[in-house]
Amino acid sequence: MYSFDFERPTTVADAVAALSKEEAQALGGGQTLIPTLKQRLASPSVLVSLSAIEEIKGVCNDGGVLNIGGGTCHADVAAAAASDFPALAKLAGNIGDPAVRSRGTIGGSLANNDPSACYPSAALGTGATIVTNTREIAADDYFQGMFTTALEEGEIITAVKMPIPEKAAYIKFEQPASRFSLVGVFVTKGADGVRVAVTGASEDGVFRWTEAEVALNGNFDASALDGLSVSGDGMISDLHGSGDYRAHLVAVLTKRAVTEANG
Amino acid sequence: MAEVTMKVNGKTVTKSVKGNTLMVEFLREELRLTGTHVGCDTSQCGACTIHVNGKQVKACTMFAGEADGAEVSTIEGQAAPDGTLNAIQQAFQDHHGLQCGFCTPGMVMAAASLLKDNPKPTEAEVRHHLEGNICRCTGYHNIVKAIMAASGQDVSGIAAE
Structure with missing residues (x-):
């Protein structure tokens, strides 16, 4: 791995400020990014971990729309969605393995947009809304090709709103x-x-x-x-x-x- | 360099680390807790499995800085201070759940995580939970058997010794 500075802000505002630095890169759960860094396929000067930002974690059901914090790990989505949205719980509960599900986050998965990742299909399949620190993006407009999304530099996925289907x-x-x-x-x-x-x-x-x-x-x-x-x-x-x-x-x-x- | 503080197996430690220090490097090289193994270093084999704030993680795919303020458990914290093995470790010994032993720390930590949330798992649930832990010696049968036994279930009908 190349060397970099490591920052771990506790608020979205501090994370956005940290990400405005040159060659800064956000780190979600790191289950894709850390292996990428090990292969020297990325060389950020500053790695900004989002894992200490409590305001973007957690799941709640707002009148039939599952509001999932961008920093919520797969295991927590699987547990929280089990009764209200079992299809999503099954998806989240079968990503990778238990250790990956403890760290990997829904925001990280959607920001990376791996062509073989599970979560993009749930976001597009439910007609979800991707909420960032600056705006809301419809899933139909969000995915723009392999590893490509509508996100701007330094933009952070703070939540994903998924309408719970019949x-x-x-x-x-x-x-x-x-x-x-x-x-x-x-x-x-x-x-x-x-x-x-x-x-x-x-x-x-x-x-x-x-x-x-x-x-x-x-x-x-x-x-x-x-x-x-x-x-x-x-x-x-x-x-x-x-x-x-x-x-x-x-x-x-x-x-x-x-x-x-x-x- | 940045300072990180965490509680490892009940003991508070503070060290100054570089930003790209992996959790497994921190445990093995800074704390000399070498029971957490590096197998693949690519997040696939699970030999480096530890618990961070009660959650099972692969220590090769997490930075030490991400565990700042966390409670960490490793294989070294599993046995009693007098060396008495815990129920899972004893069951691995009783049921020949290891051969070379390289994967065993990760297997034991994964099993502990499973049994905490699901005290009486089915054989299928045990196998599903072990998907991120690779063993090249045992063929898994006796590992599954050991974990079932550690959960207090009858294992006479499971696989062969």
């Missing part, structure tokens, strides 16, 4: 070594209709499968997806699976998610 399910086909999603599909049925968000598959990161949404809006049953498929073009192709294989999984997992959402 029905929801997340099905992940796990890459067994990393436990990232080879493909993951988050399906919801709510007041504004059906949303199908797919992670792990596309080279552009998380995306909505709108064709499936149209079909499921007509009939929220796995059979409504018969005959629908996505193209393997533009899908991630690596040693774990070809683009065509991932495309195939998208259709299979979407059906499974709809079946699970229907209980």
Whole structure:
């Protein structure tokens, strides 16, 4: 690791001030960033840990909208969402392993926007609002491609507001070594209709499968997806699976998610 | 350099560390608590598992500065002061839950974390909880058996000795 100064502010305001320094980098739970630093793929001059900022931790249900602090770790989301939003609890409770879930945060995951991370599918699949220190961003505008988001330099995710859908399910086909999603599909049925968000598959990161949404809006049953498929073009192709294989999984997992959402 | 203060196995320590000092380096090199092992150094093997404020973490993937003010438990704090093993450690010995022993500190700390939240886990829950801890000797069966035994459950039907 290159050397850097380490700061650990206790308020969002102090963190924003610290991040205004040249070559400053925010540190969420560090479960991606620390391995990246070890590989010398990042060389910040100042690392600003967000882990001591209590005001961005915790989960509450505000009249049907789950308000999750950006600094809330996966284990705490899994515990807090268990009764109100079990599909989200299942997603959070199966990220990485128990130690990763103790440190990794929802804000860190969404800020990084790994194309195979689980949380982006929940944010896009629920039509969540990403709240930062300066503004609110709709999930549909937030994700802008692999490792790319609408966040500006030094902007911090303080909360994520997720409307709790009437029905929801997340099905992940796990890459067994990393436990990232080879493909993951988050399906919801709510007041504004059906949303199908797919992670792990596309080279552009998380995306909505709108064709499936149209079909499921007509009939929220796995059979409504018969005959629908996505193209393997533009899908991630690596040693774990070809683009065509991932495309195939998208259709299979979407059906499974709809079946699970229907209980 | 910055000063960090934390309570490690009940004892308060204060040290001056560089910003990029990992928690596992702090434990092993500053405090000479070498029971916390570095296996992969890439957050996959779990040999460096410790507890920070009661939560299971990988000490290779956390900075010492992030534990400032925290309560930390390591494998060295698990046995009684007279050396009597705790229930989990004793069960690992009784059920041959280790061979070379390199992964064992992490396995014991992971097991302690599981049993704190879930005192009577099923075999499937034990295996799910151990997903971040890799063992290359045992094939896991006797580790799972030891943890089930430590929880006070009958293990006669689980795997083979």
